[in-house]
Amino acid sequence: xxxxxxxxxxxxxxxxDINSGSLHVIDEFIYDLLIDDNKLVELDELIEKCGHxxxxxxxxxxxxxxxxxxxxxxxxxxxxxxxxxxxxxxxSFVKALCLNVIHDCNLRCKYCFADEGEYKGCRKPMxxxxxxxxxxxxxxxSGIRKNIEVDLFGGEPIMVFETIKEIVxxxxxxxxxxxxxxxxxxxxNATLLNDEIMEYIDKNMGNIILSIDGRKEINDKVRVRVDxxxxxxxxxxxxxxxVDMRDKSKQYYARGTFTRNxxxxxxxxxxxxxxxxxxxxxxPVVLPDEHExxxxxxxxxxxxxxYDILYNEMERRQREGKDIFKFYHFNIDLNGGPxxxxxxxxxxxxxxxxxxxxxxxxxxxxxxxxxxDFLMGNIYDENLDKEISMTFKKAHIYNKPKCKTCWARxxxxxxxxxxxxxxxxxxxxxxxxxxxxxKKRIECAIALKxxxxx
Numbered sequence: 001x002x003x004x005x006x007x008x009x010x011x012x013x014x015x016x017d018i019n020s021g022s023l024h025v026i027d028e029f030i031y032d033l034l035i036d037d038n039k040l041v042e043l044d045e046l047i048e049k050c051g052h053x054x055x056x057x058x059x060x061x062x063x064x065x066x067x068x069x070x071x072x073x074x075x076x077x078x079x080x081x082x083x084x085x086x087x088x089x090x091x092s093f094v095k096a097l098c099l100n101v102i103h104d105c106n107l108r109c110k111y112c113f114a115d116e117g118e119y120k121g122c123r124k125p126m127x128x129x130x131x132x133x134x135x136x137x138x139x140x141x142s143g144i145r146k147n148i149e150v151d152l153f154g155g156e157p158i159m160v161f162e163t164i165k166e167i168v169x170x171x172x173x174x175x176x177x178x179x180x181x182x183x184x185x186x187x188x189n190a191t192l193l194n195d196e197i198m199e200y201i202d203k204n205m206g207n208i209i210l211s212i213d214g215r216k217e218i219n220d221k222v223r224v225r226v227d228x229x230x231x232x233x234x235x236x237x238x239x240x241x242x243v244d245m246r247d248k249s250k251q252y253y254a255r256g257t258f259t260r261n262x263x264x265x266x267x268x269x270x271x272x273x274x275x276x277x278x279x280x281x282x283x284p285v286v287l288p289d290e291h292e293x294x295x296x297x298x299x300x301x302x303x304x305x306x307y308d309i310l311y312n313e314m315e316r317r318q319r320e321g322k323d324i325f326k327f328y329h330f331n332i333d334l335n336g337g338p339x340x341x342x343x344x345x346x347x348x349x350x351x352x353x354x355x356x357x358x359x360x361x362x363x364x365x366x367x368x369x370x371x372x373d374f375l376m377g378n379i380y381d382e383n384l385d386k387e388i389s390m391t392f393k394k395a396h397i398y399n400k401p402k403c404k405t406c407w408a409r410x411x412x413x414x415x416x417x418x419x420x421x422x423x424x425x426x427x428x429x430x431x432x433x434x435x436x437x438x439k440k441r442i443e444c445a446i447a448l449k450x451x452x453x454x
Contacts, residue, residue: 002037003076005407009311009447016446018407019081022074023334025450029054033062037407040070085344085398092393093143096348098355098366099134101126101164102155107189107231110222111259111285111293113367114155119357120370125160126358130379131167134356137379139178148175148182152205153355153366158192161200168204187211187255189223191231193238202245210239213256214268214282221261222293236275243277252279253328259285259293266306270313273325281328284437286419297433304440311444315451332411332445334453346413350376350392354384364392367418392417392427400428406435411442 006015006026013031015024024030032050035041041049043063047056069075104123105112135150142148150171152164168184175182185207193201201208212235213219220230239254246252254277258265265282272280284303287294295303310327317324347353350364357369360379368374377384397403397414414420415438419431 001079001405002407003039003079004034004037006031006034006037007443009308009443012447012450014443014447014450015075016407017075017077018410019079020074020077021334021410022077023446023450024069024075025454029058030062030066033059033066038076040066040076081344082398085396092348092351092389093145094138094141094352094354095145095147096149096151096353097134097138098151098153098353099126099131099167100153100155100355100357100366100369101131101157101167102160103358104159105155105189106159106191106226107156108224108226108228110224111257111287111291113286114369123155124358126163128163128166128170130356130358130360131163132170133360133379135167135171135174135182137356137382139174139180139182140382141384142180146179146181148180150182150184152184152186154187156189156192157186158188158197161192161197165200185209189231190235190238190242193242198238198242198245201242202250205250207251207253208242208246209253209255209281210235210242211255212236212239212272213258214262214265215271218262218268219256222257222259239277240275253281254279255328256280256282257285258282259287260295260299261293263295263299263302264306265303266309266313269310269327273323278325279328280325283329284434286416286422286431286434288422295433300433300436303437307440307444311448314448318448318452329441330445330448332442332449334446334449343410343413344398345393345396346415346417349417351389364388365418367416367422395427400430402430408435408439408442412438 002018004015004017013026013028015026015034032053033046035046035049043060046063047059050059066075102125103119103121104125138148138150157164171182183206184204186201186205187209189211211223213223216232219232223231225231243252254272256268256272258268262268269280269282284295285293289296314327314330353365354376355363355366355369356379362376362378362384363369363374364376374388376388395414395417397409400414403409403414415430415434417427419434420427420429423431
């Protein structure tokens with residue numbers, strides 16, 4: 001099991017103590033002395049391996065300082081969490097809901113995981129009654145938890161905007177009655193936004209994810225209408241207007257996807273920056289290897305290069321203190337971040353977070369919808385499949401052999417369960433290409449944060 005991870009970003013050297021989360025900005029000398037990621041090697045061995053490059057006296061002095069860090073448990077610190085993780089088998093409370101208010105979409109995006117909105121079924125909207133019942137369901141299943149997250153999802157949720165309003169207003173009423181704080185988010189392709197809808201969304205959504213794939217020519221190759229025409233010219237003005245309505249206390253993301261068509265996605269990030277967006281996410285597509293848009297292992301060097309270029313651009317802007325923007329995958333908190341439980345278990349799919357379909361069926365998350373092997377039950381009888389729930393709850397990093405030994409385990413929390421299953425047929429086996437990209441992003445995020453703290 002890795003206890004430290006050392007890496008280089010440009011000409012800077014870093015080492016992270018995995019279990020404590022301590023970050024050390026180091027020089028090349030210390031970088032070379034940290035030979036093993038499981039333990040501080042013996043002094044004699046260190047002198048033998050590094051004596052050709054550094055003076056013996058320097059190595060001895062530095063070794064003493066490293067030993068002090070080990071004693072203070074901020075380098076090669078022990079793992080204190082495995083026993084806690086393995087004991088936690090109690091039933092969870094549902095605190096987040098993906099409400100698939102419609103299985104339909106007015107776009108036909110070529111990489112859509114949801115079969116262009118159909119979810120392996122038929123195109124169908126959710127009734128207001130089902131939506132309200134889903135709110136009752138999550139309030140009851142939330143137990144002692146006060147805060148509840150509801151993501152209005154599709155397909156394209158604004159196709160059933162009047163239903164959404166009924167659900168949101170009902171949730172407000174029920175939240176007050178049951179002393180729950182219900183926070184809504186929405187993911188939309190922005191094609192149907194108008195003044196009335198934008199005003200309502202701005203007032204009632206804690207976060208809005210606005211889908212756009214960067215450059216016009218990239219967006220219009222994949223985010224297409226039913227007739228095959230591009231969507232960029234329609235959505236960009238809408239997204240800009242929606243973002244302009246949001247004050248600093250309200251969150252949004254201009255969220256894109258990069259595919260094999262645009263492994264030069266740095267240019268798509270900058271296209272969004274140049275349009276004035278400050279909160280940006282461009283995420284790798286996840287598709288079967290045989291799909292023409294899928295990312296493959298041979299694409300990784302180009303993808304890593306793009307993350308490095310993006311790091312350099314963001315670091316320069318931070319250093320100069322102007323035109324700063326946020327990139328979702330480079331957000332990291334070195335002073336605490338998510339609680340230990342979340343770092344171990346991840347998103348909570350299947351036990352703390354579930355998805356509800358227009359028919360009221362319950363699945364571990366929106367990416368499992370339509371796969372009947374993962375049907376957990378429905379919102380009407382409320383008796384969810386405890387075996388499925390417990391399987392997902394136990395699928396934390398200590399029950400994933402590859403994750404248990406990986407340095408990035410507390411940052412990625414074992415990866416996406418759906419991606420793991422779709423590529424390997426097992427939620428316990430990580431999606432390896434996704435892992436490699438994730439680790440690169442984490443390194444860039446850590447280095448960028450360290451530069452900010454400097």
